[in-house]
Amino acid sequence: MDKDDLIQEVSKKMKLIRVEFGYTQNRMAEVLGLSKKTLVQIEKERTNAGWTTVVAVCALFQDSDVLKNLLGDAPLEITETIAHQQIDRPSGRTMGGKVWWTNIAEDQSFTLQQNVISKHYRIIDQEYNRWFSSFDVQEAEARFKQLIKD
Known part of the structure; x- marks a missing residue:
């Protein structure tokens, strides 16, 4: 897995992570520092999240079952390993x-x-x-x- 793979995979799961935590699109966008419009584009898979957004998702939602099913028990460790090689x-x-x-x-x-x-x-x-x-x-x-x- 490399940076692009992680970005693509986390982007595909953003809506599921948001729903898992019971967040509205407005709340999720606020937590991640995105506009609601950008979040909607990511959730509809029209664009991928940026690297900093993926890092934020892995850090802020590291206990997410969706992320753990995608990356294993340590989403933040994988992100850190990719970032630092x-x-x-x-x-x-x-x-x-x-x-x-x-x-x-x-x-x-x-x-x-x-x-x-x-x-x-x-x-x-x-x-x-x-x-x-x-x-x-x-x-x-x-x-x-x-x-x-x-």
Whole structure:
């Protein structure tokens, strides 16, 4: 998944996300900083949302079941990984990947996982803190080897 894919997929789901949260078009437009006219155009799939709107949707509606079905359990993580191309620093505690993740490699300290929906990779520690995210399997495997060696 790349930036364009994310923009297209989230744009297609904007109306469902709005309805899921019980927002009117006016309220949703206000929350996202859009005009109602722009939101209507996105919802009718006449145009796609812009990158900043997609980031806002993933951040503000990260608990959305619609987004989770589209991107897995961590919409904001996927957005952040795409924006930075990878994340290589300890950050936020995850739920451990019991539903949306497949374990690729494990060691006593770290687990390398792949998201079954977005196909991106991440490394978490024993307490489920995320240490690394990337869409590149070779980068993920190299970082995993480095972490378990240290």
